[in-house]
Every structure is written in C-alpha cells, then in structure tokens.
Amino acid sequence: xxxxxxxxxxxxxxxxxxxxxxxxxxxxxxxxxxxxxxxxxxxxxxxxxxxxxxxxxxxxxxxxxxxxxxxxxxxxxxxxxxxxxxxxxxxxxxxxxxxxxxxxxxxxxxxxxxxxxxxxxxxxxxxxxxxxxxxxxxxxxxxxxxxxxxxxxxxxxxxxxxxxxxxxxxxxxxxxxxxxxxxxxxxxxxxxxxxxxxxxxxxxxxxxxxxxxxxxxxxxxxxxxxxxxxxxxxxxxxxxxxxxxxxxxxxxxxxxxxxxxxxxxxxxxxxxxxxxxxxxxxxxxxxxxxxxxxxxxxxxx
Numbered sequence: 001x002x003x004x005x006x007x008x009x010x011x012x013x014x015x016x017x018x019x020x021x022x023x024x025x026x027x028x029x030x031x032x033x034x035x036x037x038x039x040x041x042x043x044x045x046x047x048x049x050x051x052x053x054x055x056x057x058x059x060x061x062x063x064x065x066x067x068x069x070x071x072x073x074x075x076x077x078x079x080x081x082x083x084x085x086x087x088x089x090x091x092x093x094x095x096x097x098x099x100x101x102x103x104x105x106x107x108x109x110x111x112x113x114x115x116x117x118x119x120x121x122x123x124x125x126x127x128x129x130x131x132x133x134x135x136x137x138x139x140x141x142x143x144x145x146x147x148x149x150x151x152x153x154x155x156x157x158x159x160x161x162x163x164x165x166x167x168x169x170x171x172x173x174x175x176x177x178x179x180x181x182x183x184x185x186x187x188x189x190x191x192x193x194x195x196x197x198x199x200x201x202x203x204x205x206x207x208x209x210x211x212x213x214x215x216x217x218x219x220x221x222x223x224x225x226x227x228x229x230x231x232x233x234x235x236x237x238x239x240x241x242x243x244x245x246x247x248x249x250x251x252x253x254x255x256x257x258x259x260x261x262x263x264x265x266x267x268x269x270x271x272x273x274x275x276x277x278x279x280x281x282x283x284x285x286x287x288x289x290x291x292x293x294x295x296x297x298x299x300x301x
Contacts, residue, residue, distance in 0.1 A: 046062045047062065048061060048062050048063035048066070049061055049062070049063065050062040052064075052065060052089055053089055053092065053093055055093055055096040055097055055100070056096075056097075056100060058096055058100070060089070060092045060093070060096065064092060065085065065088050065089065065092065068088050068091060068092060068095075069084075069088060074088065074091065129275075130271075130272045130275060130276075133271055133272065133275045134267070134268040134271045134272055136271070137267050137268070137270070137271035138264050138267045138268055138271070142267055143256075143260065143263045143264065143267065144256065146263050146266065146267065147256045147259060147263060150259070151253055154253060156250050156251070157210050157250070157251040158210070158211070158223065158248065158249075158250060158251070159208045159209065159210055159248070159249050159250070159251045160208070160209060160211075160222050160223060160245055160247070160248050161205075161206070161207060161208045161209075161245070161246045161247045161248075161249075162206055162209075162222050162225075162243050162244060162245045162246060163186055163187065163190060163199075163203060163204035163205050163206065163243065163244050163246060164190075164194075164196070164199065164204050164206060164218075164241045164242065164243040164244075165186070165189060165190045165193060165194045165196075165204050165241065165242045165243075166194050166195045166196040166238060166239050166240070166241055167193060167194070167195060167239060167240050167242075168195065168239050168240065169240060170233050170235070170240050172193075172240065173233035173240035173241065173242050174232075174233055176189060176193065176242050177230060177231070177232060177233060177242045180230050180242065180244070181230055186203065186204065186230070186244050187203025187204060187205075188203070190203050190204030191203060191204075195239060196238075204243075205246075208249075208251075210251060211223055215236045215237065215238075217234055217235060217236050218234055218236050218241060218243070221234045221241075221243060222243060222245060225243075225244075225245040226245065226248075227245050227246060227247055227248055228244070228245070228246075229244065229245055230242065230243070230244045231243045231244070
C-alpha cells in the first residue's frame with residue numbers, strides 16, 4: 001500500500017498539519033482497497049446545519065466544515081474541491097475523537113489548559129472585534145475619499161517604453177548598434193543575440209518604466225533619447241546595452257478600480273490600529289513588579 005494512503009487513513013489530522021499544500025488531489029480522492037470511500041463532498045449550497053458525520057453521537061455539520069476550511073493550515077492549495085471536502089470531513093472526525101478522548105482524560109481541568117483556553121479566547125475575541133470595526137471603516141465613500149486624496153498628491157512622472165539588447169562586450173555592442181542604425185530590425189537581432197532572457201523573446205521590449213526603476217546609466221540614456229532613436233553602447237553592472245526608445249508619456253494615474261484592493265487593505269489596517277490605540281488610551285493600565293510603566297500608563301504602588 002502506498003505510504004500516502006496509509007498516512008491518510010491513519011490520521012487525516014496529522015496528514016493535513018504535516019503536509020498541508022503538498023498532496024496531489026488524485027491521491028486524496030481515493031481510498032485503499034477494502035476500505036469505505038470518503039463521505040461525499042459538502043456543497044456550498046448545503047444548509048449550514050446539515051450533519052455530515054457523527055462521532056460517538058456528536059454531530060459534525062456543514063458549518064463546522066466551513067469553519068475548518070477557513071483555517072490557513074488547512075488551505076491545501078492545488079487540491080481539488082471534492083478531495084479537499086473529503087479530507088476536511090476526515091480531519092473533523094480525527095479532531096472530534098481526539099477531543100472526546102481528552103475530555104475523558106480531564107485534560108481540560110488542568111490550570112495550564114485553562115490558561116491556554118483563556119489566552120486563545122481573548123485572542124479570538126480581539127480578532128473578531130477588529131474585523132467588525134474594520135468592516136465599518138471600509139466603505140465605498142471612505143475608499144473614494146482616500147483615492148481622491150492620494151491622486152491629488154501624485155506628482156506627474158515621465159515614463160519611457162524601450163527595447164534593449166544585452167551583450168558581454170563593448171565591441172559586440174558597437175557592431176549591433178551599427179547594424180540597427182543601418183536598417184536591420186531591432187527586435188529580430190534582440191531575439192538572436194541578447195543575453196537578457198526576460199526580454200529577448202519579446203524582441204528586447206522592456207515595457208513602460210520610470211527613471212528610478214532602472215540602473216542609473218541605463219535610465220540616463222533612455223530618458224535622453226527621443227522616440228525612435230538608438231543609443232550608443234551603454235555599460236552597466238549587467239553588461240553592455242544597446243537600446244531604442246519606442247515611446248514617451250506622462251505616467252497615467254491609476255484608476256480607482258486598479259487601486260481598490262490596496263485602498264481596502266490600507267483602510268482595514270488603519271481602522272484596526274486606530275481601534276487598538278483608542279482602547280489602550282481609554283483603559284487603566286497598571287504594570288507591577290519590575291516592569292517599567294510605558295508612556296501614559298500608571299504603575300501600581
């Protein structure tokens with residue numbers, strides 16, 4: 001029996017935690033000969049209260065699976081959805097039988113466990129609270145206002161679209177420049193001789209770039225040329241370049257739609273940070289013992 005199958009049937013929980021994201025979907029979707037196939041995948045259309053398994057009488061619902069699927073440790077990228085759902089059911093079975101055994105052994109009664117439980121409860125409460133506060137802040141109006149403010153602060157930048165050919169020696173670069181200035185096709189020569197693997201298949205095309213994106217000697221040459229002009233050989237730490245400017249323009253302002261994801265991320269982070277600052281400022285914080293009080297806090301006598 002393949003090792004992968006043996007591990008999976010022995011403990012889906014251990015398999016997920018040990019090899020998350022590395023298992024082929026085909027292997028997960030199969031069961032060894034003589035064993036029952038995994039339960040059918042739970043569709044997103046299934047009501048949350050639908051019971052997908054029972055462990056010693058304790059139900060596991062579709063809502064439980066959905067919650068488990070949100071755990072980053074269980075993301076399993078590259079695994080198809082049906083196989084992932086089957087594995088999540090197996091994981092929940094392992095989780096429940098293990099938790100039931102721990103309850104019977106009174107693991108939860110120890111002071112250490114109670115401290116851990118209190119810590120993770122606080123952490124989960126904080127995460128949920130910050131998520132709620134962030135949702136209040138990430139509105140279309142707030143996003144548009146931030147976009148307008150950002151756009152106003154943007155200074156116009158010149159961009160160049162250029163092609164280049166990279167070679168090892170100045171003599172080779174001079175010969176190439178002469179060939180191009182003599183009428184040969186720049187893109188064709190780039191495809192034949194350029195040492196830049198990223199652009200040679202595109203005829204040396206580098207796309208649009210601003211001056212600070214390129215090393216100084218290359219940028220200086222590119223921004224001095226007029227569209228259609230070919231440079232003399234230019235030396236950088238990468239070798240010798242021959243370049244031709246295709247177009248110049250003022251860099252266009254990105255649209256709101258193009259920036260929306262970044263805007264939402266910024267508003268989320270800011271709302272969460274502001275929330276914590278306000279809560280801390282309003283709280284009576286006392287540090288005891290040898291812990292020095294932080295600014296704005298009082299130290300208990």
